[in-house]
Amino acid sequence: xxxxxxxxxGLPLDRVDGHAKVSxxxxxxxxxxxxxxxxxxxxxxxxxxxxxxxxxxxxxxAEEGVLAVITHETxxxxxxxxxxxxxxxxTAAPGQTFFPMQDDTVHYAGQQVALVVxxxxxxxxxxxxxxxxxxxxxxPVTTLDQGRDLAYEPERIFGGWIPGRxxxxxxxxxxREADVTVDGTYTxxxxxxxxxEASCTTAVWDGDDLLLYDATQGVNATRMTVARLLGxxxxxxxxxxxxxxxxxxxxxxxxxxxxxxxxxxxxxxxxVKLFLTREQMFTSVGxxxxxxxxxxxGATREGxxxxxxxxxxxxxxxxxxxxxxxxGTSSQIYACPNYEGAYRLFRANTMTPTFMRAPGEAxxxxxxxxxxxxxxxxxxxxxxxxxxxxxxxxxxxxxxPWSSSGLRECYARGADRFGWAGRDARxxxxxxxxxxxGTGMATAAYPVAPLAxxxxxxxxxYADGTAVVQAATPEFGTGVATxxxxxxxxxxxxxxxxxxxxxxxxxxxxxxxAVGSAGAGMISAxxxxxxxxxRRQLVDSAVRDPGSPLHGADxxxxxxxxxVMTADDASESYADLxxxxxxxxxxxxxxxxxxxxxxxxxxxxFGAQFAEVAVDADLGVVRVRRMTGAFAxxxxxxxxxxxxxxxGGMLWGLGQALLEANHMHPETGxxxxxxxxxxxxxxNADAPDVDIELIEVEDDVVNPLGVKGVGEIGQVGVSAAxxxxxxxxxxxxxxxxxxxxxDLL
Amino acid sequence: xxxPGPALARGDTTPAERGPEAVRVTLSVNGTEHEIHIExxxxxxxxxxERLDLxxxxxxCDQGTCGACTVWVDGRRALACLTLAVTCEGHxxxxxxxxxxxxxxxxxxxxxxxxxxFQCGYCTPGQIMSxxxxxxxxxxxxxxxxxxxxxxxxxxxxxxxxIRAAIRAVRDQT
Ligand code: FES
Ligand code: FES
Numbered sequence: 001x002x003x004x005x006x007x008x009x010g011l012p013l014d015r016v017d018g019h020a021k022v023s024x025x026x027x028x029x030x031x032x033x034x035x036x037x038x039x040x041x042x043x044x045x046x047x048x049x050x051x052x053x054x055x056x057x058x059x060x061x062a063e064e065g066v067l068a069v070i071t072h073e074t075x076x077x078x079x080x081x082x083x084x085x086x087x088x089x090x091t092a093a094p095g096q097t098f099f100p101m102q103d104d105t106v107h108y109a110g111q112q113v114a115l116v117v118x119x120x121x122x123x124x125x126x127x128x129x130x131x132x133x134x135x136x137x138x139x140p141v142t143t144l145d146q147g148r149d150l151a152y153e154p155e156r157i158f159g160g161w162i163p164g165r166x167x168x169x170x171x172x173x174x175x176r177e178a179d180v181t182v183d184g185t186y187t188x189x190x191x192x193x194x195x196x197e198a199s200c201t202t203a204v205w206d207g208d209d210l211l212l213y214d215a216t217q218g219v220n221a222t223r224m225t226v227a228r229l230l231g232x233x234x235x236x237x238x239x240x241x242x243x244x245x246x247x248x249x250x251x252x253x254x255x256x257x258x259x260x261x262x263x264x265x266x267x268x269x270x271x272v273k274l275f276l277t278r279e280q281m282f283t284s285v286g287x288x289x290x291x292x293x294x295x296x297x298g299a300t301r302e303g304x305x306x307x308x309x310x311x312x313x314x315x316x317x318x319x320x321x322x323x324x325x326x327x328g329t330s331s332q333i334y335a336c337p338n339y340e341g342a343y344r345l346f347r348a349n350t351m352t353p354t355f356m357r358a359p360g361e362a363x364x365x366x367x368x369x370x371x372x373x374x375x376x377x378x379x380x381x382x383x384x385x386x387x388x389x390x391x392x393x394x395x396x397x398x399x400x401p402w403s404s405s406g407l408r409e410c411y412a413r414g415a416d417r418f419g420w421a422g423r424d425a426r427x428x429x430x431x432x433x434x435x436x437x438g439t440g441m442a443t444a445a446y447p448v449a450p451l452a453x454x455x456x457x458x459x460x461x462y463a464d465g466t467a468v469v470q471a472a473t474p475e476f477g478t479g480v481a482t483x484x485x486x487x488x489x490x491x492x493x494x495x496x497x498x499x500x501x502x503x504x505x506x507x508x509x510x511x512x513x514a515v516g517s518a519g520a521g522m523i524s525a526x527x528x529x530x531x532x533x534x535r536r537q538l539v540d541s542a543v544r545d546p547g548s549p550l551h552g553a554d555x556x557x558x559x560x561x562x563x564v565m566t567a568d569d570a571s572e573s574y575a576d577l578x579x580x581x582x583x584x585x586x587x588x589x590x591x592x593x594x595x596x597x598x599x600x601x602x603x604x605x606f607g608a609q610f611a612e613v614a615v616d617a618d619l620g621v622v623r624v625r626r627m628t629g630a631f632a633x634x635x636x637x638x639x640x641x642x643x644x645x646x647x648g649g650m651l652w653g654l655g656q657a658l659l660e661a662n663h664m665h666p667e668t669g670x671x672x673x674x675x676x677x678x679x680x681x682x683x684n685a686d687a688p689d690v691d692i693e694l695i696e697v698e699d700d701v702v703n704p705l706g707v708k709g710v711g712e713i714g715q716v717g718v719s720a721a722x723x724x725x726x727x728x729x730x731x732x733x734x735x736x737x738x739x740x741x742x743d744l745l
Numbered sequence: 746x747x748x749p750g751p752a753l754a755r756g757d758t759t760p761a762e763r764g765p766e767a768v769r770v771t772l773s774v775n776g777t778e779h780e781i782h783i784e785x786x787x788x789x790x791x792x793x794x795e796r797l798d799l800x801x802x803x804x805x806c807d808q809g810t811c812g813a814c815t816v817w818v819d820g821r822r823a824l825a826c827l828t829l830a831v832t833c834e835g836h837x838x839x840x841x842x843x844x845x846x847x848x849x850x851x852x853x854x855x856x857x858x859x860x861x862x863f864q865c866g867y868c869t870p871g872q873i874m875s876x877x878x879x880x881x882x883x884x885x886x887x888x889x890x891x892x893x894x895x896x897x898x899x900x901x902x903x904x905x906x907x908i909r910a911a912i913r914a915v916r917d918q919t
Contacts, residue, residue, distance in 0.1 A: 014858050014859060014861070015858065015861065017866070018857070018858035018863075019850065019854075019858065020866075021863055021866030021869050022841075022850065022853075022854040022857045022858060022863070022866075022870075022873060023801070023841065023842070023850065023854060024799075024800065024802070024840065024841040024842045024870045025801075025842075027800065028800075028803075028867065030794075031794070031800035033798050064766075120784075121791055121795060122784055122786050122787055122791070126786075194901060195865070195867070195901055196803070196805045196811060196813055196865070196899060196900070196901045196902075197805070197867045198804075198805075243865075243866065244865065245803070245805075245865045245866070245867025246864070246865040246867055246901050246902055247865075248901070275804070277807065278805070278806040278807065278808060278810075476865055477863075477864030477865030477866070478864070479864070640861050641861065641864075643861075644861045644864055644902075644904060644907065645864065647903065647904075647906060647907070648864060648903040648904065651903035651905065652903060675806065675808060675810060676805070676806050676808070676810040676811050676899060677806075677808065677809075677810040681899060681901060682903060682905070683896040683898075683905075684891070684892045684893075684895040684896045684898070684900075684908065684909070685892040685893055685896040687892075687903060687905035687906060688906075689906045689909075690906055
């Protein structure tokens with residue numbers, strides 16, 4: 001196959017859907033005008049543990065416009081509860097194995113106990129508040145302090161994908177041999193994704209066919225999950241999701257609301273719109289669990305690690321063993337003979353926790369990278385030097401070489417841009433007026449997600465030389481429609497302005513949910529495969545066609561540019577070929593099979609994070625003044641959108657470090673600050689300008705274009721760089737997240 | 746910083762009591778008059794989104810905390826989720842759909858695209874309505890001021906530095 005010279009891939013093109021978004025024309029899942037739509041409103045449980053004794057819905061039913069009040073007594077039973085499997089797996093992916101309103105049990109506060117459907121949103125909302133629920137209440141367990149003594153070590157976590165314990169060598173012996181040890185216990189508040197668009201579904205039945213407009217990271221995940229829960233044939237469900245107002249993991253798993261919307265629509269015989277409230281977003285789509293991580297490092301005087309021990313304790317639900325996988329990366333990224341990692345869980349009255357941006361690594365790398373900073377300090381080594389002394393060119397857990405790394409360049413180029421050299425490592429030595437100034441750094445690492453099933457896309461070229469490329473993936477801010485048009489244009493050998501990517505619909509070729517930074521890699525692989533298959537088909541057709549100027553040419557010698565196939569002196573355009581042969585278009589489906597799980601490579605994305613903070617010496621206020629991140633995410637498909645995603649991730653790291661905390665009220669088992677006024681996310685005034693360096697590394701293992709993804713890596717390590725900078729500024733190690741004013745007073 | 750709603754009392758006439766049942770309300774949005782039949786409890790945001798099919802103003806919280814629903818009432822920024830539609834009679838409402846009169850994008854819309862000042866786009870109409878107003882008000886003299894005046898509009902994708910760049914770009918060309 002002749003390679004066309006890539007010309008579009010990587011260019012910092014503006015988003016193709018930019019105009020739709022800035023003009024208000026982009027339609028999100030509750031914004032599709034459908035005649036006769038009714039509105040559903042969820043009644044969530046007031047209690048966190050116990051059961052529903054009685055529901056008096058008479059007042060609600062008597063309200064004008066109310067069409068139905070559905071409770072556990074009237075909601076149909078689900079056909080089947082699918083197991084908990086990350087949506088990446090390409091199967092049904094419920095967010096938890098408990099489906100609400102099947103009996104009177106209450107497992108967590110906010111659990112759906114009734115659904116009110118009415119003509120208008122206002123009527124449904126008002127009537128929902130008139131539903132009187134009587135409970136039998138038990139004291140809930142929700143917090144680390146309440147559950148610590150109930151903890152157990154699970155055999156596997158994360159839908160069975162990850163073992164509960166990981167060991168190599170002898171960590172205890174490694175710690176005994178160490179000249180220096182550091183040991184810290186890190187405690188993180190629970191976090192909620194809070195995409196600006198809450199989860200929502202509009203359900204429309206046409207006979208036995210179900211159409212769902214669903215805000216989701218994977219339309220197929222929605223379809224498969226709803227099909228299993230409702231006992232419907234897959235062929236009868238279509239899921240459409242063109243624009244999604246952010247997700248960050250909250251729409252990665254398919255929680256109860258799309259199914260409930262479908263059930264409500266069937267009950268009232270009308271299309272139903274179900275739009276969760278901001279408050280309900282804290283109890284309906286999972287969360288990042290509150291957690292405690294103990295990290296112990298042993299090292300020689302020279303700073304070579306002798307042992308890493310990484311233990312995690314966190315609450316899970318009453319029905320699933322779930323913890324975000326925080327202790328994988330710490331076993332892999334530094335050379336060290338001895339490692340021990342283990343999860344402990346306890347059953348709590350919460351939902352099953354779920355993915356949230358940089359799942360696992362956001363917290364796991366925080367503990368590791370704060371500990372490395374502390375070790376560097378103990379040893380009197382520069383933090384980058386300590387990391388270089390423990391640098392590994394192989395996955396320390398498996399011994400397999402990295403498929404690509406770039407980490408050394410990330411340290412070097414990041415340090416250079418940030419101005420790290422010559423840093424006075426002594427804490428508390430830099431002061432500007434009231435402000436103590438500090439700098440810190442951290443390694444970033446995030447695994448390339450393992451995929452199982454084939455990923456598909458379709459490419460169609462019309463006789464006028466324009467092309468449409470399709471895959472089922474939704475757009476939730478990643479810029480997928482823009483970058484995939486770039487990839488397809490290069491694969492076909494046409495201009496990117498002649499190529500449109502169509503997406504967000506289960507009628508299009510099947511692709512897994514875009515989660516875990518895997519979207520860009522797997523979709524580009526499928527799109528590239530489809531586009532190059534179509535190019536081969538067209539070239540073959542030309543060289544075999546006696547009427548073509550290319551007749552008889554060796555297909556391997558045919559190159560394509562701007563839609564013109566050329567071999568030596570002969571050429572013919574795609575458009576001429578199709579018109580001449582009376583074909584309206586040509587089409588090919590491309591399929592990509594991900595590398596098998598036993599591929600002998602470590603697959604990891606690396607980066608280096610740097611932050612400068614100012615801490616008010618009297619008030620404890622922390623301001624992040626600047627951040628630099630250097631990342632090696634493999635091939636970058638669009639430098640503009642990639643930078644934006646990395647920047648967003650880095651600012652998420654700032655939120656994780658200094659702002660984001662969901663506070664549990666231990667007596668009632670309810671989140672105490674379920675709203676954007678109380679759950680603090682970064683606002684414009686919190687966000688400094690962010691400096692990003694992209695280091696391109698080639699990777700021919702992960703996928704055909706060597707794309708490792710930019711969705712999570714931007715966040716990983718930022719909180720550690722900030723906490724390390726706070727230590728540098730003040731001499732204080734704060735081991736809780738978020739770091740608050742109170743911690744520094 | 747958007748205010749929860751404009752001062753909507755009109756002179757000395759006490760408005761006649763209406764509701765709680767649905768009433769006829771005339772809203773002038775982007776220069777067009779619309780007559781709708783709504784209960785007085787309907788917010789301006791839901792009137793726009795659910796009755797008039799003007800979905801540019803977004804619902805991010807319905808509680809006045811995110812700015813996604815920012816529109817203008819008589820040229821002043823207002824949070825449509827905290828404004829009752831019925832109080833907007835006789836006032837001119839502008840949404841993102843009406844920001845540029847012709848097919849040409851408003852300079853801010855263009856700058857947002859060029860600077861990649863959004864990802865998912867859900868906060869974007871609100872950001873643009875706030876940004877256009879603060880440029881008019883002269884509240885974009887430097888980054889510190891932009892940061893402060895734009896902090897009522899949450900962008901969970903955290904496009905903030907690019908949002909500032911877009912605002913600066915328009916400020917500096919006018
Ligand atoms: S929807 Fe109005 S401020 Fe959030
Ligand atoms: S672009 Fe997604 S919330 Fe701002």
